[in-house]
Amino acid sequence: MVDQGLSSLHYVQIDEKRCTGCVLCMKACPTKAIRVPDLKVAKIVGTCIDCGECIRACPQGAVKAITTGSDPSKLSRYTIISASPVLYAQFGEEVMPNEVLLALRRSFKYVYDQAYIHELYNVAVELHVKENRGKEGAIRPLISPVCPVVNRLISYRFPSLLKHVIPIITPREIAARELKRRLYCEKVFDTSEFGVYHITPCSAKMVSIKDPLFLKSSYLDGALGINEVFELVKRNLRDLEEDMMLHRSSGVGIGWGVSGGEIAGMEEGNYLAVSGLQETIHYLEKIEMGLFSDIEYFEFRACLEGCIGGPLTVADRYQAKRTVAKFVRMFGQEKRLKYAQAQKAYREGWFYSESRQGSPNRTDQRLSLSEAIEREERIEKIFRTLPGKKCGLCGSPDCRTFAEDVVDGMASVDRCVLMRRC
Amino acid sequence: MAHLTKIYSIKARDYLRAGEVSMQVQSLLKSIGFAQETIRRVSICAYEAEMNVVMHGGDGRMTVEINTDGICLDVKDEGPGIEDISLALQEGYSTASEEAREMGFGAGMGLPNIQKNSDSLEIVSEKEKGTEVKIGFKA
Numbered sequence: 001m002v003d004q005g006l007s008s009l010h011y012v013q014i015d016e017k018r019c020t021g022c023v024l025c026m027k028a029c030p031t032k033a034i035r036v037p038d039l040k041v042a043k044i045v046g047t048c049i050d051c052g053e054c055i056r057a058c059p060q061g062a063v064k065a066i067t068t069g070s071d072p073s074k075l076s077r078y079t080i081i082s083a084s085p086v087l088y089a090q091f092g093e094e095v096m097p098n099e100v101l102l103a104l105r106r107s108f109k110y111v112y113d114q115a116y117i118h119e120l121y122n123v124a125v126e127l128h129v130k131e132n133r134g135k136e137g138a139i140r141p142l143i144s145p146v147c148p149v150v151n152r153l154i155s156y157r158f159p160s161l162l163k164h165v166i167p168i169i170t171p172r173e174i175a176a177r178e179l180k181r182r183l184y185c186e187k188v189f190d191t192s193e194f195g196v197y198h199i200t201p202c203s204a205k206m207v208s209i210k211d212p213l214f215l216k217s218s219y220l221d222g223a224l225g226i227n228e229v230f231e232l233v234k235r236n237l238r239d240l241e242e243d244m245m246l247h248r249s250s251g252v253g254i255g256w257g258v259s260g261g262e263i264a265g266m267e268e269g270n271y272l273a274v275s276g277l278q279e280t281i282h283y284l285e286k287i288e289m290g291l292f293s294d295i296e297y298f299e300f301r302a303c304l305e306g307c308i309g310g311p312l313t314v315a316d317r318y319q320a321k322r323t324v325a326k327f328v329r330m331f332g333q334e335k336r337l338k339y340a341q342a343q344k345a346y347r348e349g350w351f352y353s354e355s356r357q358g359s360p361n362r363t364d365q366r367l368s369l370s371e372a373i374e375r376e377e378r379i380e381k382i383f384r385t386l387p388g389k390k391c392g393l394c395g396s397p398d399c400r401t402f403a404e405d406v407v408d409g410m411a412s413v414d415r416c417v418l419m420r421r422c
Numbered sequence: 423m424a425h426l427t428k429i430y431s432i433k434a435r436d437y438l439r440a441g442e443v444s445m446q447v448q449s450l451l452k453s454i455g456f457a458q459e460t461i462r463r464v465s466i467c468a469y470e471a472e473m474n475v476v477m478h479g480g481d482g483r484m485t486v487e488i489n490t491d492g493i494c495l496d497v498k499d500e501g502p503g504i505e506d507i508s509l510a511l512q513e514g515y516s517t518a519s520e521e522a523r524e525m526g527f528g529a530g531m532g533l534p535n536i537q538k539n540s541d542s543l544e545i546v547s548e549k550e551k552g553t554e555v556k557i558g559f560k561a
Binding site: 285286372373374376380 | 423426428444445448450454456465466468488489535539561
């Protein structure tokens with residue numbers, strides 16, 4: 001594929017010393033961004049959307065997501081933590097969300113239960129969808145802006161669907177914005193030298209903070225992987241004595257960790273939740289063909305089963321799912337917010353993102369239409385001579401991509417091992 | 423002039439693989455780098471035309487011709503043919519089978535949708551022989 005010029009910034013990296021050149025990451029990559037030249041070391045050469053499929057695929061542990069936690073010296077003096085509720089589901093069914101928050105409090109200056117914001121966000125989306133309902137020429141289906149991988153996938157492969165993504169700020173950003181506003185106004189600290197960090201299961205949060213698609217700049221200062229704080233929380237949990245209520249959210253906010261959790265918090269409507277990268281791509285292709293216009297709102301999550309399946313989690317996704325289900329039952333489906341207040345905030349534009357850029361650093365197509373058609377002809381011609389076995393031995397993920405690489409001068413045809421054999 | 427032709431075959435009543443051809447067309451156009459709006463319009467038409475063959479036609483094929491002036495989809499099947507083309511172009515008119523309707527197809531929006539999203543449409547049909555639909559788009 002011609003590089004569409006999405007920002008080259010990405011936070012997934014391959015450790016060349018550990019890589020054995022086995023090609024599994026290359027095969028797993030949904031944007032075909034990885035090559036293994038001469039089957040030596042895998043390299044990210046194309047557009048990476050930070051989905052983390054390669055992290056999961058690598059048997060050597062050679063692929064890592066870079067976060068702020070990778071270099072703790074970068075943390076601000078005062079660290080404010082806003083944790084994804086997926087963290088609550090990492091320590092088994094017996095450890096309560098409040099205990100996890102208290103354990104965090106021992107190591108960080110200030111800890112916030114982000115799940116509460118999810119309830120507010122649900123109201124905003126409900127109202128937005130309602131406004132869209134029955135409107136002449138309304139865009140349908142609308143798409144959730146919550147999953148940063150899906151946002152990047154749309155920006156890169158389905159740019160015509162960018163206008164379907166609703167212009168509402170994600171809960172993690174609202175949480176960071178409001179925390180900063182409050183802590184600053186109330187002068188909680190004697191300095192402004194504090195940063196808000198998001199604890200996340202997601203390998204794409206860093207890029208969404210450093211190079212956001214729908215905001216001018218992120219309100220967050222960084223992200224820590226759940227895997228990076230897991231041991232610390234576990235240690236702090238051991239002799240927990242503090243007794244303070246940091247947990248404010250109902251089951252609605254906590255339920256977000258699992259696919260379907262976002263729309264479960266919304267009033268009745270024609271919504272659909274889809275999880276898994278391949279499934280998501282399939283649905284986006286169909287939406288681009290004009291299908292699913294009866295659906296009002298799509299919740300897409302690139303990770304299978306939702307964020308509990310994120311690449312930076314520690315607990316098994318199905319056990320975590322069970323834990324989330326238990327918390328949802330325990331803390332109930334009744335929202336704890338004041339609806340009228342949320343509604344007022346919505347009317348005042350509290351939830352709207354100020355920028356609708358959607359595609360950062362997008363450069364113009366380098367080829368003219370006639371050049372592009374000629375390139376396609378040459379690719380076709382080479383592709384027809386290839387064996388079509390998708391073995392990956394040439395260092396490209398499949399024959400079609402190999403043909404593209406040959407035409408683009410990145411590989412030579414004699415790299416095809418099977419053709420040499422015949 | 424740069425010119426590309428690709429032919430895809432479509433199987434009648436294969437609801438499992440239905441939509442596969444239009445997806446390939448969609449990805450071909452993306453690979454070349456057509457404008458988003460063009461890709462969207464062609465995708466919608468390719469899908470509707472493919473579904474028409476799956477639902478009504480005998481087996482068929484879709485020929486995609488691409489040059490710098492634009493894109494042409496030529497969809498030809500060996501189905502029963504369309505009895506009254508002007509009727510078939512009306513929204514909501516459908517002769518889809520019970521089977522197709524059960525699967526959520528046959529809303530009678532296929533050809534009207536194609537007409538709405540294309541720059542030119544030509545339908546030639548003969549009873550018991552088949553149908554040929556030519557859909558044109560300016561680049």
